[in-house]
Amino acid sequence: MIAAELTAALSREAERLGFGLSGACPAVSPPGSVDRLRQWLAAGYGGQMHYIADRSEAYADPGRVLDGARSVLMLAMDYRTREPASGVPGHGRISRYAWGGDYHDVVHQRLHDLADYLRQLVPGARARGVVDTAPLLERELAQTAGLGWIGKNTLVLNRRHGSWFFLAALLTDQMLEYAAEAETDHCGTCRACLDACPTQAFVAPWVLDSRKCISYLTIELREAIDHPLRPAMGDWLFGCDVCQDVCPWNRRSPTSGEPTFEPHEQHNPVQLADLFSLDEAGFRVRFRHTPLWRTRRRGLLRNAAIVLGNQRVPEALDALIHGLADADALVRGACAWALGQYDRAEARAALDGRKRIEADLQVIAEIDAAIADWARRAG
Numbered sequence: 001m002i003a004a005e006l007t008a009a010l011s012r013e014a015e016r017l018g019f020g021l022s023g024a025c026p027a028v029s030p031p032g033s034v035d036r037l038r039q040w041l042a043a044g045y046g047g048q049m050h051y052i053a054d055r056s057e058a059y060a061d062p063g064r065v066l067d068g069a070r071s072v073l074m075l076a077m078d079y080r081t082r083e084p085a086s087g088v089p090g091h092g093r094i095s096r097y098a099w100g101g102d103y104h105d106v107v108h109q110r111l112h113d114l115a116d117y118l119r120q121l122v123p124g125a126r127a128r129g130v131v132d133t134a135p136l137l138e139r140e141l142a143q144t145a146g147l148g149w150i151g152k153n154t155l156v157l158n159r160r161h162g163s164w165f166f167l168a169a170l171l172t173d174q175m176l177e178y179a180a181e182a183e184t185d186h187c188g189t190c191r192a193c194l195d196a197c198p199t200q201a202f203v204a205p206w207v208l209d210s211r212k213c214i215s216y217l218t219i220e221l222r223e224a225i226d227h228p229l230r231p232a233m234g235d236w237l238f239g240c241d242v243c244q245d246v247c248p249w250n251r252r253s254p255t256s257g258e259p260t261f262e263p264h265e266q267h268n269p270v271q272l273a274d275l276f277s278l279d280e281a282g283f284r285v286r287f288r289h290t291p292l293w294r295t296r297r298r299g300l301l302r303n304a305a306i307v308l309g310n311q312r313v314p315e316a317l318d319a320l321i322h323g324l325a326d327a328d329a330l331v332r333g334a335c336a337w338a339l340g341q342y343d344r345a346e347a348r349a350a351l352d353g354r355k356r357i358e359a360d361l362q363v364i365a366e367i368d369a370a371i372a373d374w375a376r377r378a379g
Contacts, residue, residue: 001121001122003174003175003176003177004177006118006121006122006174006175006176006177007024007073007176007177008177009117009121010022010073010114010117010118010121010170010176011073013114013117014073014075014114017110017113017114018077018110018257018258019075019076019077019110019168020076020077020078020161020165020254021074021075021076021147021148021158021161021165022073022074022075022076022145022147023073023074023142023145023146023147023179024071024072024073024074024145024176024177024178024179025071025072025074025141025144025145025146025178025179025181026070026071026072026144026178027062027063027066027069027070027071027072027171028061028062029059029060029061029062029137029140029141030137030140030141030143030144033059033137033140034056034059034060034137037052037056037059037137038056040207041053041056043209044211045203045207045208045209045210045211046210047210047211047216047220047221048220048221048222048223049210049216049220055135056135058135059135059136059137062136062141062171064135065128065130065134065135065136065171066126066127066128066171066172066173067126068126068173069128069171069172069173070172070173070174070175071171071172071173071174071175071176071178072141072145072169072170072171072172073114073145073169073170073172073176074138074141074142074144074145074147074167074168074169075111075167075168075169075170076142076147076148076156076158076161076165076166076167076168077103077106077107077110077165077166077168077256077258078161078164078165078253078254078255078256078258079096079097079103079164079165079166079256079258079261080096080162080164080253080254080255080256081096081099081100081255081256081261081262081263082255082262082263082268084096084241084268084269085268085269086235086269087235088269089311089313089315090271090272090273090308090311090313090315090316091235091269091270091271091272092235092236092237092238092269092270092272092303092304092307093235093236093237093238093241093269093270094237094238094239094267094268094269094270094292095215095236095238095239095240095241096164096241097166097239097261097291098238098239098267098290098291098292099261099262099263099264099267099268100259100260100261100262100263100264100267100290101260101261101264101289101290102289102290102291102293103131103166103260103261103291104131104132104133105260105289106258106260106261107131107166107168108129108131110168111129111130111131111168111170112129114129114170115127115128115129115170115172118170118172118174122174125172125173125174126172126173127170127171127172127173127174128170128171128172129168129169129170129171130168130169130171131166131167131168131169132166132167136169138167138168138169139154139155139156139167141169142156142167143156143181143182143184144181144182145178145179145181145182146179146180146181146182147167147182148161148182149182149183149184149185149186149187150206151163151187151193151206151247151249152187152190152191152193152194152202152205152206153193153194153202153208153243153244153247154206154207154208155243155244157186157187157247157249158249159186159249160252160253160254161253161254162244162247162249162250162251162252162253163244163247163249163250163253164244164250164253186249187205190248191205192246192247192248193242193243193244193246193247194243196242196243196245196246197213197242197243198214198232198233198234198240198242199212199213199214199217199229199232199233200212201213201214212229213240214232214233214236214239214240214242215239215240217229217233218233218236218237218238218239218240218295218299218303219238219239219294219295219299221299222299223330224302224330224333224334224362224366225302225306225334227337227369230306230309230310230337231310233303233306233307233310234307234310235269235307235310235311236303236307237269237270237272237300237303237304237307238291238292238295238300238303264290267290270304272304272307272308272316272319273308273315273316273318273319274319275300275301275304275319276301276304276319276320276322276323276326277319277322278297279297280297283296283297283300287300297328298328298330298331299330301323301326301328301331301334302330302331302333302334303334305320305323305331305334305335305337305338306334306337306338308320308338309334309337309338309339309340309341309342310341312341312342314342314344317339317342317344317346317347320335320338320339320342320347320350321335321339321346321347321350323335324336324339324350324351324354325354329360329362329363332354332358332360332363332366333360333362333363333366334366336351336354336363336366336367336370337366337369337370339351339370340369340370340371340373340374341370341373343374343377343378347374348371348374351367351370351371351374352371354367355367355368355371
């Protein structure tokens with residue numbers, strides 16, 4: 001098949017499989033993209049995401065993802081479903097993309113089906129589908145393939161689809177017909193995403209300091225969250241959608257018909273106190289096949305404690321006091337901070353009691369800081 005026919009056939013099949021956007025480009029990293037990545041890493045903006053730095057050289061060549069790759073078919077799958085419930089006391093918000101089942105399972109299967117279709121059209125063709133797990137500059141390739149432009153919030157934007165979509169790539173050794181690169185910017189003078197960020201994580205337009213990003217703090221960070229950032233997390237338990245929620249291009253973005261992306265009954269939003277009754281086995285049963293599994297139990301309970309500390313819901317005191325005795329020091333420390341936000345005698349008594357038996361120095365420091373805050377407010 002000639003490149004144009006093959007590309008058209010793949011695009012039709014991709015649409016049938018649920019991909020709302022597709023476009024092809026050469027299997028080469030766009031000019032300047034690798035240098036920008038290295039500068040971003042050198043500035044420390046990657047935080048603890050060492051897996052990016054460890055594979056930084058691989059990002060320079062998509063051929064390291066598929067040996068002999070000549071073309072990349074970039075794809076996008078919409079995931080917007082219903083609108084989020086917010087402002088529910090004692091509950092925490094989850095980013096839209098994580099409301100349902102694990103999107104990796106869905107997108108990987110569709111990519112596998114698309115690769116099989118390619119091999120039917122061209123016997124012996126080599127192909128590999130990836131979705132945010134390989135050293136590939138998906139956003140830059142998506143722009144090169146005409147799917148959209150990179151917005152000031154560093155996400156790919158499309159005039160019809162906004163940014164509520166997953167990016168995926170099908171690499172192949174076949175020649176495809178390449179799309180015209182998308183216009184570089186339809187954001188204009190808009191600063192909505194930059195100004196709305198609760199933690200001011202954008203150093204400049206198109207530059208994100210992940211160390212301040214709520215999504216990074218609640219998902220990637222494996223240790224205690226810095227005290228100044230905790231209040232700004234608000235009610236975000238896992239991820240953050242603020243910079244997408246305020247984007248004008250998302251006002252008319254389409255909804256997904258994929259059942260897997262529909263919110264689980266308990267995920268929009270999440271009742272937080274219940275999480276502290278989950279042991280490791282219980283956490284596995286509830287979250288194993290969802291994106292929330294990535295935080296592990298300790299990370300999710302750390303986040304839950306911070307949200308409850310921000311909300312100061314009296315009904316959550318028993319759960320936080322229970323968490324103050326958790327086997328994991330990260331959870332105990334977060335619960336100590338949260339209890340310090342409550343002007344309640346039982347919160348102070350729990351902190352005093354835990355300090356008498358606590359052995360972990362970081363948890364003791366959290367308790368001391370919480371008691372000091374409590375005492376300051378008391379008078």
